[in-house]
Amino acid sequence: MDVVDILEKSLEILKAYPLCDSCLGRLFAQMGYALENWERGFSIKTMLHMKLVTLFRQGVDVTTDLKSLARIHKPTRRFLSTIGITVEEAQCYICGGLLSNVERFAKEAVSKVDGIEFETFAVGTTIPREILERESEVVKKFLVSTGESIKHEINRRIGKELLRLLGRRVDKQRPNILIKIDLINGKIDIVKNPLLIEGVYLKLSRRISQAKKFGNVKSSLLEKLQYIRDMYGGVEHIIHVSGREDSDARMLGPGRPLVVEIKQPTKYKGLPHLYSDGDVIFIPLGFTTRDEVRKLKEKAKTDIKLYRALVYSDRPLSEEELRKLAELSGKTVVQYTPRRIKRLNPRKKRTRMVYEIVWRFISSHVFELYVRCQGGLYVKEFIHGDGGRTTPSVAEILNTYLEVLELDVLSIE
Structure with a gap:
């Protein structure tokens, strides 16, 4: 598709639907490089304006096309007013004006993460269903195959602004926190993902259980590892272990693999120190993932x-x-x-x-x-x-x- 084709297709779309710069430009998001969708849409409208005004001055009757463009293009409205034609500004058919300043949600989200020491984040949004349906309608009607979804654009733009404001890394696979923005009601929630710390433990006492205290058991491994939960400011901690030994059995040698899961931590930085109290030794090795926890449990069957x-x-x-x-x-x-x-x-x-x-x-x-x-x-x-x-x-x-x-x-x- 060349420039002429883009202009012709854009005019056909704008005659049917008034679209803001972002929603028009997004239909051609795969064309060009290092451009925001609003820049693409603005450029297309500018080129259409120049073309149509030139044709009008040459005596070609393009008044209807000019009126269609004028609904969502201020310079065209100004031009038409000079020849006595008034056109009211229309709201974008797809987003209804939502994309005019979607970055504002990033600024609101920054205050929500205050007090959380994190290194990575991701953004998730809930978009009104009617917006998605209107976008789908336009894409299907004009067989658009060069665009991106409005959800993708919103996530990218808010994420880019948060990247600038927070100075943290985006990690879509395993973020420390997920910033959930509901564009239906404007609500912003921060989901603090669990922190998973792998290590090995040795149990030197015959009166220590893994998780529950019973009988003559004096303590549990879970209880002794509470210091990790406290270090990261979590509300709860659980352990995932490769197998299990009885409370009256010692775990010696190089130790048994274990993962400590901290729920809703407020800190994601720094490894805990080695723990030793005469009953238990825990040696932290690093951070791990949910996939590795599953492998740990599966491996226990074949160890x-x-x-x-x-x-x-x-x-x-x-x-x-x-x-x-x-x-x-x-x-x-x-x-x-x-x-x-x-x-x-x-x-x-x-x-x-x-x-x-x-x-x-x-x-x-x-x-x-x-x-x-x-x-x-x-x-x-x-x-x-x-x-x-x-x-x-x-x-x-x-x-x-x-x-x-x-x-x-x-x-x-």
């Missing part, structure tokens, strides 16, 4: 874990008998939900692999086990059998009642 267990046998065992445990290496273990948690789903069945099992004889009634297995294996039940709900089990192979005295997670691969 390979190494456990150490101290086991008591009701009857005395010999080293020779413990050698029978070799047959459990490479076995698939079938487990129904353990009795201690069967209230959740008593008949749920899972299968997990035991890759390797090693033992150390301590005394006739006590031995140590090292179990390398697939994530999700109920290790305690694998050892004592859970009354037959887990098979095969260590107790089944040794034909004795077993009790797990201590359990530690040594590594997660």
Whole structure:
């Protein structure tokens, strides 16, 4: 499409609909470069004005075209008034004047983010449905294929003004805050997106749970990580963990991956410090995303874990008998939900692999086990059998009642 085509098509559109500079220019947004839509529309109208006035002075009857242009072009109205023709200014058919100063919403939004320490933002707008319908009507009627949507223009213009006023980066994928502007009622809301901090933790106590306190549990990992919520000024924090160990099991070795989610923070800068109190060690590693949280939880099902267990046998065992445990290496273990948690789903069945099992004889009634297995294996039940709900089990192979005295997670691969 060349300049002549643009002028001819624009005149046809303006004869049918009065459009402001922005709404006319937006129909040709894909043409030209580094121009705002209002600049395109202003230029098109100026060229049309020059062309039509020249034709009129040459004796061509273009009065109707001049009147159509004059509805939304002041210089053309002035020209017509010199020849005794008065034309009333019309409101833009598409936006109704909304785009004349849409940047004003950016100025109002700036006061709303006061007190929030953020680095990135995005803009979202709600536009009156009738405006979108009128734009669609014009685009379809004149088969416009070179434009952009009014919503895109509004978001871009407000975002550009906010960029200038705030001096922060725009991030459409993962912004710290989302500035929501309702152009129907003029309401502006600030959505503070959660902050996700990844790290690893070690649990050195046998009286610390992950989230809930119960029984002889003295504290929880969630409770101890409250300092992170406070640091970022959040209203709540939750944790996402790659698997779970019992409250009486220690988490040793390089630690277990964890993500702390801070809801509605007022600060998005700076990493928390390492936490250590003798019971728990948390090592923050950096900021992460919701996608990585999903991967973390999925990975827990396929992780390979190494456990150490101290086991008591009701009857005395010999080293020779413990050698029978070799047959459990490479076995698939079938487990129904353990009795201690069967209230959740008593008949749920899972299968997990035991890759390797090693033992150390301590005394006739006590031995140590090292179990390398697939994530999700109920290790305690694998050892004592859970009354037959887990098979095969260590107790089944040794034909004795077993009790797990201590359990530690040594590594997660």
